[in-house]
Amino acid sequence: MPVPLFRKLGLKFNLNDPRWGRGSQDNDQDGKRPANDGPPDLDQLWRDFNLRLNRLLGGKGGRGDGGGFGPDMRGAGIGIGLIAAIILFLWLVSGFFIVQEGQTGVVMTFGKFSHTTSAGFNWRWPHPIQSHEIVNVSQVRTVEVGYRSSVRNKQARESLMLTDDENIIDIQFAVQYKLKNASDWVFNNRDQEETVRQVAETSIREIVGRSKMDFVLYEGREKVAFDVGQSMQQILDRYKSGVQVTNVTMQGVQPPEQVQAAFDDAVKAGQDRERQKNEGQAYANDVIPKARGQASRLLQEAEAYRARVVANAEGDAARFKQVLVEYQKAPAVTRDRMYIETMQQIFNSTSKLMIDARGSGNLLYLPLDKLLSQNGTMDMNAGKAMPPAAAPAQPAAGEPVPSMETQRAREPRGRDSRDSREREVR
Numbered sequence: 135m136p137v138p139l140f141r142k143l144g145l146k147f148n149l150n151d152p153r154w155g156r157g158s159q160d161n162d163q164d165g166k167r168p169a170n171d172g173p174p175d176l177d178q179l180w181r182d183f184n185l186r187l188n189r190l191l192g193g194k195g196g197r198g199d200g201g202g203f204g205p206d207m208r209g210a211g212i213g214i215g216l217i218a219a220i221i222l223f224l225w226l227v228s229g230f231f232i233v234q235e236g237q238t239g240v241v242m243t244f245g246k247f248s249h250t251t252s253a254g255f256n257w258r259w260p261h262p263i264q265s266h267e268i269v270n271v272s273q274v275r276t277v278e279v280g281y282r283s284s285v286r287n288k289q290a291r292e293s294l295m296l297t298d299d300e301n302i303i304d305i306q307f308a309v310q311y312k313l314k315n316a317s318d319w320v321f322n323n324r325d326q327e328e329t330v331r332q333v334a335e336t337s338i339r340e341i342v343g344r345s346k347m348d349f350v351l352y353e354g355r356e357k358v359a360f361d362v363g364q365s366m367q368q369i370l371d372r373y374k375s376g377v378q379v380t381n382v383t384m385q386g387v388q389p390p391e392q393v394q395a396a397f398d399d400a401v402k403a404g405q406d407r408e409r410q411k412n413e414g415q416a417y418a419n420d421v422i423p424k425a426r427g428q429a430s431r432l433l434q435e436a437e438a439y440r441a442r443v444v445a446n447a448e449g450d451a452a453r454f455k456q457v458l459v460e461y462q463k464a465p466a467v468t469r470d471r472m473y474i475e476t477m478q479q480i481f482n483s484t485s486k487l488m489i490d491a492r493g494s495g496n497l498l499y500l501p502l503d504k505l506l507s508q509n510g511t512m513d514m515n516a517g518k519a520m521p522p523a524a525a526p527a528q529p530a531a532g533e534p535v536p537s538m539e540t541q542r543a544r545e546p547r548g549r550d551s552r553d554s555r556e557r558e559v560r
């Protein structure tokens with residue numbers, strides 16, 4: 135704290151001084167006031183002050199009736215110059231300023247932009263020649279559109295918008311941005327935050343006005359946010375606002391509160407429709423592949439059956455031609471051989487039961503099924519061949535016994551093919 139001038143001059147003003155207010159005539163011969171005198175005289179104090187000031191400035195003067203002094207011009211000039219140098223030094227020192235990391239200093243000369251400074255210790259010409267403003271360019275700033283601080287605190291004038299299909303929609307979103315040019319941010323915007331908010335509102339209204347309501351409410355939220363960010367950046371660059379949009383976040387997209395109930399019903403109906411469509415599609419995806427697989431299997435089986443029948447027919451035809459050639463060479467031998475082979479095939483594939491019917495001419499009823507089963511059990515116990523194949527269906531009582539030709543006709547075609555291959559091997 136600077137020392138008062140009257141204290142530097144050795145003057146003391148104390149109202150409790152008992153000599154306060156007494157004149158110089160009360161002084162004794164040695165120039166000392168009595169101990170019981172009152173406060174000092176003001177005129178004497180003023181004369182002492184002028185005298186000490188004169189000595190400080192290097193002047194030469196004495197006491198007079200008016201208490202004046204005659205100053206020394208050279209000493210006065212030196213004193214004034216010293217005071218002026220001190221004032222100039224303090225004025226120049228006031229031009230130093232510090233810029234923190236992540237900030238930029240904008241220096242102005244008589245109010246006009248001059249240059250920008252980086253982080254650190256900087257200097258400019260003191261006021262009123264130059265001035266500066268520190269701008270934080272690393273801070274992520276946020277502007278809210280349609281609400282303030284909370285989604286419940288809605289701003290209807292900003293949030294209500296009209297879609298392309300003439301529906302009203304309520305949108306709240308936030309825009310995050312940073313500064314990319316401090317000078318443009320300071321000089322090209324009158325109200326920076328309000329400018330960004332108005333640009334955001336203009337962009338969102340343009341994007342929503344070209345979109346359908348369902349697109350904005352459901353699948354198009356991210357697309358709308360991305361388009362709003364692109365549109366805002368173009369407008370802000372055209373304005374040279376020095377703003378870089380970093381993110382656009384949709385906080386709430388819904389219809390107006392007055393029609394919320396009806397809209398919920400419509401949404402539920404749409405969801406039911408989609409659910410039923412999905413169920414039908416799932417059923418179709420389950421049935422159609424099965425039907426196609428079954429149709430393909432039937433086609434393949436039909437192709438296989440056709441190939442088998444054709445091959446069997448061709449084999450039978452080839453066998454018949456071979457037999458015909460041998461028959462033409464020796465008809466009797468061929469007939470006997472064919473008869474023997476046929477009988478061999480019949481006896482090999484059927485169970486045999488020997489009955490002596492010469493002793494009696496009556497037709498006896500025999501339980502052939504039980505006899506055949508008993509015969510098969512005896513063969514198994516004896517460790518012989520495997521049990522015979524199931525006996526062919528026996529005719530009921532009173533029915534005629536089928537002839538040999540009929541039995542041969544009932545045999546499967548595969549057996550003839552096997553027999554033909556065996557004969558070819560022979």
